[in-house]
Amino acid sequence: MLGGTGLALALAVLAGVGVGAIPLAPGAVVATLLDRALDAVGVQVPGGLQGSDAAVLLQLRLPRVLLAALVGAGLAISGAAYQGVFRNPLADPYLLGAAAGAGLGATLVIAYAPVQSVGPVGIVPLAAFAGALVGVGCALALGTAAGGSHSATLLLAGVAVASFLAAGQTLIQQQNSEDLRAVYGWLLGQLGRAQWSDVGLVLPYLGVACVVLLLCGRALDVLAVGDDEARSLGVHPGRLRVIVLLAASLATASAVAVSGLIGFVGLIVPHIARRLVGGSHALVLPVSLLAGGAFLVLADLVARVVLAPAELPLGVVTAFIGAPFFAGLLWMGARRR
Amino acid sequence: MTGSPAAPSGTVGARVEVIGMSASYGRTRVLDNVRLTVEPGGWLAVIGPNGSGKSTLLRSILGFHAHDGLVRVDGAPTSGMPRRERARQLAYSPQRPVLPEAVSTRDYVALGRTPHRALLAPPRAVDRQVVEDVMERLGLDGMADRLLRTLSGGEQQRAVLARALAQQPRVLLLDEPTAALDLGHAQQVLDLVDRLRRQDGLTVLSSLHDLTLAGQYADRLALLSAGRVAVEGSPADVLTAAALQTHYGARAQVVTGPSGPVVLPIRAPG
Numbered sequence: 001m002l003g004g005t006g007l008a009l010a011l012a013v014l015a016g017v018g019v020g021a022i023p024l025a026p027g028a029v030v031a032t033l034l035d036r037a038l039d040a041v042g043v044q045v046p047g048g049l050q051g052s053d054a055a056v057l058l059q060l061r062l063p064r065v066l067l068a069a070l071v072g073a074g075l076a077i078s079g080a081a082y083q084g085v086f087r088n089p090l091a092d093p094y095l096l097g098a099a100a101g102a103g104l105g106a107t108l109v110i111a112y113a114p115v116q117s118v119g120p121v122g123i124v125p126l127a128a129f130a131g132a133l134v135g136v137g138c139a140l141a142l143g144t145a146a147g148g149s150h151s152a153t154l155l156l157a158g159v160a161v162a163s164f165l166a167a168g169q170t171l172i173q174q175q176n177s178e179d180l181r182a183v184y185g186w187l188l189g190q191l192g193r194a195q196w197s198d199v200g201l202v203l204p205y206l207g208v209a210c211v212v213l214l215l216c217g218r219a220l221d222v223l224a225v226g227d228d229e230a231r232s233l234g235v236h237p238g239r240l241r242v243i244v245l246l247a248a249s250l251a252t253a254s255a256v257a258v259s260g261l262i263g264f265v266g267l268i269v270p271h272i273a274r275r276l277v278g279g280s281h282a283l284v285l286p287v288s289l290l291a292g293g294a295f296l297v298l299a300d301l302v303a304r305v306v307l308a309p310a311e312l313p314l315g316v317v318t319a320f321i322g323a324p325f326f327a328g329l330l331w332m333g334a335r336r337r
Numbered sequence: 338m339t340g341s342p343a344a345p346s347g348t349v350g351a352r353v354e355v356i357g358m359s360a361s362y363g364r365t366r367v368l369d370n371v372r373l374t375v376e377p378g379g380w381l382a383v384i385g386p387n388g389s390g391k392s393t394l395l396r397s398i399l400g401f402h403a404h405d406g407l408v409r410v411d412g413a414p415t416s417g418m419p420r421r422e423r424a425r426q427l428a429y430s431p432q433r434p435v436l437p438e439a440v441s442t443r444d445y446v447a448l449g450r451t452p453h454r455a456l457l458a459p460p461r462a463v464d465r466q467v468v469e470d471v472m473e474r475l476g477l478d479g480m481a482d483r484l485l486r487t488l489s490g491g492e493q494q495r496a497v498l499a500r501a502l503a504q505q506p507r508v509l510l511l512d513e514p515t516a517a518l519d520l521g522h523a524q525q526v527l528d529l530v531d532r533l534r535r536q537d538g539l540t541v542l543s544s545l546h547d548l549t550l551a552g553q554y555a556d557r558l559a560l561l562s563a564g565r566v567a568v569e570g571s572p573a574d575v576l577t578a579a580a581l582q583t584h585y586g587a588r589a590q591v592v593t594g595p596s597g598p599v600v601l602p603i604r605a606p607g
Contacts, residue, residue: 087435215457218451218456218457218459219456221437221440221444221448222448222451222456224435224437224440225434225435225436225437225445225448225500226431226434226435228396228399228401228429228431229429229431229434229435231399231400231401231420232399232401232424232427232428232429233424233448233449233451233452233504234420234421234422234423234424234425234451234452235420235451235456236420274439278439278440278441279437279438279439279440280440280444282459
């Protein structure tokens with residue numbers, strides 16, 4: 001099943017880079033990528049793309065598709081981790097204030113920042129990243145101080161922090177209504193300005209976070225039997241919860257920084273993964289990672305093709321595709337029972 | 338001991354000593370200077386009215402609840418023990434086990450191997466072997482691939498017991514293992530625990546609310562009342578009409594049955 005999901009991701013990436021105003025044949029795409037990859041060891045692969053086609057692939061499509069895969073993978077595995085930690089199927093990566101914090105950070109700099117970028121890095125991603133981490137950090141600090149990392153206390157702390165930050169964002173928007181469009185454009189999620197530098201920006205954080213989460217899969221399976229039983233099996237539930245939430249929030253913050261708020265992926269993809277491979281986190285986490293990547297690559301493909309040359313907001317597409325798909329899964333599951 | 342593979346290696350059945358155990362919920366003291374000893378291979382059942390502190394006592398012995406006092410397993414204090422080491426000594430089945438969704442019985446039982454293997458690594462051959470042996474021993478081998486949530490109440494309780502046994506512990510702490518079961522299934526589970534205790538020499542410390550069953554299966558009873566051990570001793574010593582009147586506020590007659598004292602409730606006159 002892991003292999004199948006990996007294949008789905010590879011096919012989605014091929015479709016993502018191939019489809020567009022200038023179609024690129026999959027064979028030529030693979031040849032070009034192999035040629036570039038093997039260039040370092042002096043091997044030439046014939047049949048690759050030439051001239052402007054190669055530029056479209058390497059400068060426009062590939063960074064965007066890879067960024068979509070990274071963001072989707074990060075959001076989906078974070079969602080699976082959040083659902084495991086809280087033993088709640090409705091948990092998603094934005095639950096503890098990551099979204100509200102990122103929103104406040106982005107709104108602040110859109111409204112007030114005197115500069116657009118720091119060096120090569122845009123200031124909105126930076127502010128969103130910092131805001132997301134501050135939001136989750138506050139929720140975790142408040143929750144652990146109040147209740148020793150019980151999941152219900154953490155959830156309530158997250159609700160309190162998120163509504164406070166969201167109120168701050170609304171206040172700033174009210175006072176700077178001329179910036180509303182820019183803020184909403186960001187909030188709805190987009191990958192239209194994706195560059196290689198964005199990929200480089202998120203890859204280290206996402207990479208570390210995903211490795212930590214994948215390693216925690218078996219521990220999350222132990223946590224699933226309850227805090228007391230996890231303790232009786234030698235696992236510290238509070239510590240595990242904080243480690244997993246920190247890693248998942250780092251992944252979420254990186255994703256939010258480069259793509260805005262893209263809903264649905266973190267909530268739905270883990271459910272699809274569970275229907276495919278059962279309840280064990282040791283499998284649900286990697287399958288969510290791969291399926292989330294594939295899902296967002298395809299959603300982004302739809303977002304830029306349907307109204308071409310205009311683009312739909314990615315968050316709208318994920319909901320439009322994801323909701324009926326999930327409804328279908330629920331319906332089939334109900335009939336099987 | 339002729340080790341069946343599911344039995345722990347080396348000596349099983351540790352002596353458990355609880356010394357001066359006190360615990361509170363907020364300002365309410367629920368355990369007051371409790372002192373208990375369970376001999377290796379013995380079965381001590383903690384009985385007592387609702388709210389007398391039975392569950393808190395078990396959770397405190399396991400170190401899940403903040404407490405004063407000392408717990409020793411074969412003389413070694415558990416307070417200084419690493420978490421995983423303690424998990425290899427003491428296995429626990431709570432009153433209301435959390436049964437994870439979409440997990441097979443085999444995968445659930447395999448969680449018992451957690452303190453014996455690296456948390457990041459997949460199960461080893463020895464872990465899988467212990468899991469298969471335990472499931473066969475508890476008659477779960479036919480339902481290994483079924484989802485835990487689809488088992489009957491009695492089967493689920495056996496699966497929880499299997500998970501605890503896969504830990505290869507020296508002491509089983511069972512909080513009301515028969516709470517959700519009808520009489521026949523309750524007897525099945527208690528027979529099973531008794532067999533494990535006799536075959537492997539496991540020490541068992543359980544709470545049991547059914548007094549007659551407690552007297553039939555445990556070799557010692559401790560009656561907990563308002564956080565203190567009111568009476569401790571053999572079933573015949575502890576289960577007396579006077580003690581039930583004093584500590585439970587119950588009208589009952591205790592008669593001698595074929596396998597120990599039998600508690601007969603008496604209806605109020607009129």
